[in-house]
Amino acid sequence: MRTVSMCFSLFPVPRCRFHTLAGSWWENFHKLGRTGGKGSKLNHLRSNNSDQEGGHTRKYVRTVTTKTDLKRKIALSKKSDVVGHETKYAMTISSDELHTNKIEISKVERKDFGTQQKVTENKDLVKLMTLIIFDIETTGFSRENERIIEIALQDLVGGENSTFQTLINPECYVPNAHVHGISTHMVSRPDVPRMKELIPILIEYIQSRQKPGGQVLWIGHNARTFDVPFLIKEFSRCSTEIPEDWLFMDTLPLARELVKSGGPNCPSKTSLQALREHYKIPLVGSAHRAMSDVYSLSLVLQRMTFDLKVPISGLVDRSFKASEISIVKKKKSSK
């Protein structure tokens, strides 16, 4: 039996460090929101988190993967695929069930929002958004010729299993280990999943973080022109569509807005490293590794949205769907 190395924040250090930091994201945001006064748009953020603090149980968002239950996860994902677009599944796992491997799959009602605009028009729907910071490492810049070799996610709600991280076997040589420290040897180990094996697990993980009837907002730096096209290409290679209820948001335009706004306290550059240094955010983990950049971006986003007074609905306003990127590409290539 093959086992797969993936990291969830339920596990011990270093993942627990990310777990703790993830929990502080909202707390810090609340402090910033309070300093913004009653009229601050950040009050949206405070209200959005009302059901995420105070010990409320979210039975619909618990997923656990260990090195020994990969096949079970894949089997669950295939079961979900049978239902297709009609229903959405989430796993309900109690502490007892964790020990007995007994997992109950329950149907969750699905709402079709149509467009992200409808979400921003309804503040109640904004509360249903799941914000996922993500980053990928690749073998190069070309989505056509290069492959993803690492992915990391962080659900900004925090708590158990709020982070997801794994290397990915690209089934090719990794020429740029000097950039991220990920070598061909590291990704060629038998316990490192290939993309076709990872995609159903990734979808299952996202569904486990998703609120019933809610949408997921993936947030990445330069996501529109780099991370998302890479994801689309990798999904396409595996004959899988990016789920329609996945929205994406690029923080690079936010950074540009911030630089453009001027002022003595504005950053001068828009790279993630420059923003991290500008906000004096310490580097956690290895530079240019996916989880390290995810952690940096989660804090950079907090600071940028505060400086620009952008609420969660503002992030959704700036979101796009994977299908929109494909349409743009088709139009340009057809000329």
Added chain:
DNA sequence: GGCCCTCTTTAGGGCCTT
């Protein structure tokens, strides 16, 4: 590759992602 800016738009260079 896409976006942004400007000494631009009939263009070109810089930035951002690995």
